[in-house]
Amino acid sequence: MHAHSPSEHDLPMVVADKETIADGIVRLELRACDGHDLPSWTPGSHIDVTVGTDVIRQYSLCGDPGDRTTYEIAVLKEHQGRGGSAYVHDRLEVGERLRVKGPRNHFALVAAPSYVFIAGGIGITPIRAMIRSVGFGSARWSLTYGGRSRSSMAFREELVSVHGDRVRLRPQDEFGPIDIGEVLAELDDPQASVVYCCGPAPLLEAVTVACGARGIGVHVERFMPSAAPKGSEDEAFELELARSGRTINVPADRTIVAALEAAGVTVPTSCEEGICGTCETAVLRGLPEHRDSLLTDEERVLNDTMMPCVSRSRSSRLVLDL
Template identity: 55%
Template sequence: MTLEIRAKDTIADGVVSLTLAHPDAARLPDWTPGSHIDLVLPEGTTRQYSLCGDRWDPYTYRIAVLREPAGRGGSAYVHDRLAPGDLVGVGGPRNHFPLVPADRYLFIAGGIGITPLLPMIHQAELIRADWQLLYGGRSRASMAFREELSAAHGDRVHISPQDECGLLDLAPWLDTPDPGTKVYCCGPAPLLAAVERACAAWPPYGLRTERFNAAALPEPVHQTAFEVELRRTGRTVTVMPDTSVLHAVRQAGADVLSSCEQGTCGTCLTPVLEGTPDHRDSILADHERAANDCMLPCVSRSRGDRLVLDL
């Protein structure tokens, strides 16, 4: 769909928010906490951004975009060239980071990682759940929504700017596993790695994370070519070691949507009917990988000689 930028605001050092609406004031698709959209920029770049506005507002979406000097140009385009009134393509929303029921929630954000957690906090408040937020950033001025969160939620929100406090002190919060608490974390890779280490002794599925960028890809389990059957068409294709499953099935005529092609957005999620995928994405949780009933063909491969996909 094509949406119009209704507002663009600077909300922190290096961070702008965009408010998007339908040009004809039509209702937008509903979404749930943890959802993201694909933003298709006029020059053809596609980037994923978490929805961080009011999910009960059916007519607008809000996203926040951090300028990334070392990025691939998408954030610079948003900051420097997009303006109210411009039209952008939008795909989704999709949610691979859903808020699941729990007695308590611990939200941990690093920098712009606060964005998917905002709607979760609003939902936790709505259902009167017990929750706490640990929010770290380079400095107070760089931490989007900091004042809004502190004003609305008081001592549930723990602000920890790195230039004042150092890195987030996770030990008091994570050293003792709590079966009734779900931990949700979004932020840069070092923070995610630290939280994963701290939660190693927690019950299964107690931690859910969302990444800005794909984790480093491990070596494939299967180092040689394998076959993929497209069950709907009856075609079988050979996937060579230097070719992705996504590319191979597209060459065979399968119409598979994709966006990031790095295993981080979930656009190309495909059902698996037979065989065992070699999961190499940054989205699926451990129990989802263990089910072996879906895969991200942009990065994932096969653990054996054959896969059958619902394509």
């Protein structure tokens, strides 16, 4: 299975602590219901949390990877969301049990002599864990952290007090949007540096374009899907399920996941926008048309995995490990 293959850990957890840490942001500490150690994780990992009855949401782990007793997440209340964050903020209580899956990592920290971290809003959550990992090693690094206002920026005081002038706070009401050109201009050796960015789509696009123009390696994590590929026409195709030998027709106007569900085959999903990785499935034969916002260009060329919630097939038949 592909390196991004979802973990199968199903973790009954309990809310051990809940506190408001910024405007519209609560921090949760989660522990195993049985008190056992939790699966290990690396910076950039997230977990799938079932909130309420059946709403699954992804939250980046933002605590200490060395602490096997607790998972720490921070949740922004999304006023335009689908109810998951509102439940966490308004109804979730300490002592309540949650179903959690993971952790999985689509935003892994690569080894490099120099890092530039750029975070926007709640995008600080995976970056906080990365900084904890590299913060006291030999690698050079800096963080530029933006938000609507200081009061909306989680962990701002901790980051500055622990790491000093390596951390620059850039609240928008004081500084305007983050000046990406200014941040990148300070690099001693752009080719030896790696940029990690997490936050709203406009910030990710600006960072991606600026890094591409300078030949700087960049890793981004999206909360919203990137634009759909131009010129993609939806066509019907056949889907073969390798484990059962069944063949299912996927009409032009229906997603793979929807066609599978209509045939009684359930694939775990969450975002249904190609950004979370919950539905990632191995491709055994055929040529997928990738429409996710998760796989890298190198991973897409391999064509050994796909996100069936949004992606389709370039070949008339696609064989999946289902």
